[in-house]
Amino acid sequence: DAGVIQSPRHEVTEMGQEVTLRCKPISGHDYLFWYRQTMMRGLELLIYFNNNVPIDDSGMPEDRFSAKMPNASFSTLKIQPSEPRDSAVYFCASSFDFPGEQFFGPGTRLTVL
Amino acid sequence: EDQVTQSPEALRLQEGESSSLNCSYTVSGLRGLFWYRQDPGKGPEFLFTLYSAGEEKEKERLKATLTKKESFLHITAPKPEDSATYLCAVQDASGYSTLTFGKGTMLLVSP
Numbered sequence: 529d530a531g532v533i534q535s536p537r538h539e540v541t542e543m544g545q546e547v548t549l550r551c552k553p554i555s556g557h558d559y560l561f562w563y564r565q566t567m568m569r570g571l572e573l574l575i576y577f578n579n580n581v582p583i584d585d586s587g588m589p590e591d592r593f594s595a596k597m598p599n600a601s602f603s604t605l606k607i608q609p610s611e612p613r614d615s616a617v618y619f620c621a622s623s624f625d626f627p628g629e630q631f632f633g634p635g636t637r638l639t640v641l
Numbered sequence: 642e643d644q645v646t647q648s649p650e651a652l653r654l655q656e657g658e659s660s661s662l663n664c665s666y667t668v669s670g671l672r673g674l675f676w677y678r679q680d681p682g683k684g685p686e687f688l689f690t691l692y693s694a695g696e697e698k699e700k701e702r703l704k705a706t707l708t709k710k711e712s713f714l715h716i717t718a719p720k721p722e723d724s725a726t727y728l729c730a731v732q733d734a735s736g737y738s739t740l741t742f743g744k745g746t747m748l749l750v751s752p
Contacts, residue, residue, distance in 0.1 A: 532684070561739075570744040571685070571728065584739060619684050627673075627732055627740050632684025 532633035534620050540639045546608040549636045552601055553622030561630060562595055562605050563619040571619070577603065578626070610640045643668045643733050645743035653749045654719055662714040662746045664729030672734040674712050676705050679726045679745065688727075719750045 533552040541547055553560045562574040575585040580597045588595070592611070597603040607614055617637050621630040644667040654660055666674065673692050677685035689698045691707040698705050702723060704715045714727055726747045730740040 571730075571742040573739050576739060583737075621684070626737070627675075629687045629690070630685075630740075632686070634682075635684050 532620055532622055532631050534618075534633035534636050536636060537634060538637045538639075540641065541610055542641050543611055544609040545640075546606065547610045547614075547638060547640075549605040549618050549620075549638070551603045551605070551620030551633060553603070553620070554631055555601065557622035557624050557631070559623045559626050559628065559630075560597060560603050561621040561623075562603070563621065563632075564616045565619060565635070566616045574605070607638075610638075612640045614638060615640050643731055643738075643741040645729055645731055645741055647727075647729055647743035647746050649746060650744070651747040651749070653751065654716075656720055656750055656752050657718045659715070659717045659719070661716070662727055662748070664712040664714070664743055665710060666712070666729075666731045668731050668733035668741075670734035671709075672732045672738070674707055675730040675732070675740060676712070676714055677728040677730065679728055681725075685728055716748070719748075721750050721752050724748055724750045 535550045558579050561576040563571050565571045574587045575595045577597045595605045617635045619632050619635045621632040623630045646665045648663045673690050675690050676688040679685040689705045694709045696707050702717050706713045726745040728745045730742040732740050
C-alpha cells in the first residue's frame, strides 16, 4: 500500500480564496482524521470520520472550514474564504480502529498571504 | 480538559549519550498513551501505545514507560538517525474521546 496520500503538498494562496485539500486513506481503514499543526498550538484534531460519516467536528475552528468524505477512498477539507491565520500544515491520517495506530500522510503546507 | 506537557522542548545529545524525554498528562481517566516520531517535513509515525501504569514497551534503542501521571521515552545509546521530534498523545477514558497531543520534544543527536 502507498500509505495515506495527500495533495497538494504545498499550497500558496491569497486571503479570501477557496482552498481544497485532498486525502486518500489506506484501503481498509474505517477511520479518517484531519489535523492541523502549527508551532504555537501543536497538532490539533479538526474532524474525524467513521465509515465515511463525520463523527466529531468540534475541532473545526469556524464555519469557513468544511470537510467531506464522499466514499471510503477520498476526503476533502475546504477552507472558504481563507485567512492568513489558517497558514499551517494540514495532515490527514487513517486507522483501522479507534483511535488506534494512526497512519499519517505527508501533509499539506498551506500559506495564506 | 485533557492536558499533555512534554519536556524538554528541545534536547541535543552526542551519539551514544543516553537520555529520557518526559510526557506529563492530566486526564480524567487514561485509556491510552501514544508515542509518535515526526521527521522534518513528514507526518508523525506511530511508535508505541501504553495502557496502564507500570507497562513498558521497547523498539530498538527506544523504551517507553508509563506511570499514573507521566510517561518517559528512554533513548539508549542514540544514533544520528534517532534525530526527530517525538510526540506524546493521550486518550482519556470518558466516552469516545480522540487523541490530545503534546507539542513534542525535538531531539538532535550529533555524531
